[in-house]
Amino acid sequence: MNLDMFCFQCEQTAHGTGCTKKGVCGKDADTAAVQDLLIYATKGLSQVAHAAREQGITDNAADRFVCEGTFSTLTNVNFDAERFVPLVRRAVELRDDLKSRLNQAAEGDAGLWAKIKKAVGLAEDSAISFPEGPATFQPAADLEGMIRQGHEHGIPDDPEANEDIKSLKETVIYGLKGACAYADHAAILGQESEVFYAEMHRLLAATLRQDLGLEDWVQLTMDCGQANMKAMELLDAGNTGKYGHPTPTEVPLGAKKGPAICVSGHDLHDLELLLKQTEGQGIQIYTHGEMLPCHGYPELKKYPHFYGHFGTAWQNQQQEFKEFPGPILMTTNCIQKPREEYADRIYTTGLVGWPGTTHIGADKDFTPLIEKALEMGGFPEDTDNGSVMVGFARNAVLGVADKVVDLVKRGKIRHFFLVGGCDGAKPGRSYYEDFVDQVPEDCVVLTLACGKFRFFDKDLGSIEGLPRLLDVGQCNDAFSAIQIAVALAQAFDCEVNELPLSMVLSWYEQKAVAILLTLLSLGIKDIRLGPTLPAFVSENVLNYLVENFDIKPISTPEEDLKAILG
Incomplete structure (x- = not known):
């Protein structure tokens, strides 16, 4: 459809004010719209989940989904509009299931709906139901319809008149996107927290309220910061609990002759699975971008074929990846539009997506990468480009x-x-x-x-x-x-x-x-x-x-x- 968009969630937003035609990141208007719709749907899910939690009703599937859904809309994660269609539908499905459980609990309890209305910011004399909006909307039948709905529920359509409250609301939303990314990584490693989930739902639901003043919103931004502290603590416990505390480690910046796979993003679990599946295959595994610190974890660096680091930061990948003689696995955010020179050897997994690339599903079977690496042959000779030291986390x-x-x-x-x-x-x-x-x-x-x-x-x-x-x-x-x-x-x-x-x-x-x-x-x-x-x-x-x-x-x-x- 390619209607206009509006997005200003990243630092490089156009003209320092907002992307309105196409994202500087490469996101098109259709993808931006369906991402906005997912955030809208997720707000409705959290609105219901927060009310349900106030009555002791929880749903881990809803908790995990909010983390995954918001993470999917983070900058440079998923550019594939089609992938957002089932996510929007899943948000509504989880929301309606929680609403049904709440209604069952409220039968014969006149005071329960009063508590629910207070939890979601409704007036006492309002109807005994959730207000019209993300807690009640139904998604369109197809992607084109969802794109239209997304354009109706983007950032400029917030009815809040106060510019400063709008600013703080967006700050909370973007802070939650980051916190949910960390919480999602932590949950994959078995680290979850009811305290975090409760705050996540409360804060996201609060962005729908029109009855809060500036001081309330300042406090909510601080609450978001504390929620993120909890998420980072969970991820730290997951990483160090499974892979040990990082120790000072020298990482080669050169190459070893032979087949190679490059891993970019942030996900330690995906890296571990790839290391296990490539044992004894004669393939060297290299990190890229923020995967560099992985070399300091004892349970990862024990693999002898976990060799070195290739390239630098995410924004240089279009120049660097075309020089890498093997497949590249993108595990989390930071993907850019793959260039023709290497598009056929970019693989995504988890929440990452780019139209036309090969996606490794939930089974995490990395056989396509392994076959591609062996077919390409890798680096023709050993090279020595020096080394860097990593592993100076808190224990060190x-x-x-x-x-x-x-x-x-x-x-x-x-x-x-x-x-x-x-x-x-x-x-x-x-x-x-x-x-x-x-x-x-x-x-x-x-x-x-x-x-x-x-x-x-x-x-x-x-x-x-x-x-x-x-x-x-x-x-x-x-x-x-x-x-x-x-x-x-x-x-x-x-x-x-x-x-x-x-x-x-x-x-x-x-x-x-x-x-x-x-x-x-x-x-x-x-x-x-x-x-x-x-x-x-x-x-x-x-x-x-x-x-x-x-x-x-x-x-x-x-x-x-x-x-x-x-």
Whole structure:
């Protein structure tokens, strides 16, 4: 249909205001519309699930679906409009099942509907039913009809008149998308939380309410940050519980002669399954993007054919993947439109989708990749492009906490910088590489997420054996970074904001929004954020963040370092 769209959920949105014809990410208007419809349907599911939960009625299938559904709409995850049709239908199916269970519970209980109405923000004299909207709508019969419905329920159609409340609502929605992505990964590894699910439904249902004021919405953004903290804690428990705590590990950046498979995205479980299925096949497994930190996990690096890392961050894949002599598996978000040179060897799995690519289903049978890798033959010879160190998550860093504290007290370490977040294609992102280049030699840089690829292979040396560049891990390992900061604050008997620690962050998509809300909800102040500020943050909301959290946009490396270090 290709009607106009509106999307401003990522940092690279067109003109810094919103994509209206086609997404900068490559998302077309039809896909944008059906994604908007899925979010609309999911809000209705959460509205009913929240009311049901208030009465002790829960449904794990609904809980898991909300995580998966919202994750599917996160930037650079699924560009295949057809894949959203069953998701919309499933949201309505789960919603109606919960409504039926609620109605059964309410029979003969005059007070129950009063409680339900209060839970979803209805007036006491309103009808004994859910209000007309996402809790009652029925999806069209086909994709074309759903696209029309999606255009009716996009961002500009929110009836809320207050610009600042609209801004905070969108902030909560995008924060929840990021938190649900982490919660979905955690659930795959057996880590779930009723506390998280309850907050997820409450917050998503709240975005339908028209009876909340600005102060309520400010609190809801902080609640979203706390919910994401729980999601990251769950994922940390899943990753470390199954694969062990990361340890410092040297990762080759070169290649080994022979067949090869490259794994991109974020999912450790998919990587493990691929490693098991390729044992003894003579195939080397390489990581790409945010899969780099996987080399530090003991239960993954025990596989001798888990060899090295190929390429850099997600936005470079169109140039890098055409040079990789084997199939590429995309496990989570960060896929871009595959170029013709490698489109026939891109494979997606999980929630990832691109029209025309081969999708590995829930059975996780990676035979097509294995056959493709053997057919292509891989790298013609061994190459040596140096190496990088990973594995400096909280256990590794806190294991030498006494040494770190001593180095600070003796004046050997003046300051810590957490320089991390999302990478992207905008030229302004060179700021982060330039910043690290100019960090004085008596300072330590911690980094995480794909933002590190601006400088991950730099040799910054060490301070009495402690590397000056410490890779904490993936974006979700912000949990580890927070634990490190809290532990150091305890060691110095001070607040986190009093530590010689500064956060210089880059953002691109919704997981970064979730992490920022987590940091703010913990009271972390004086964060520098770039390369641009979110388009969905209104001027008044930005002023609130500046006044209450001293958050500020990046300027130049020279000016920011001078302001921080004096």
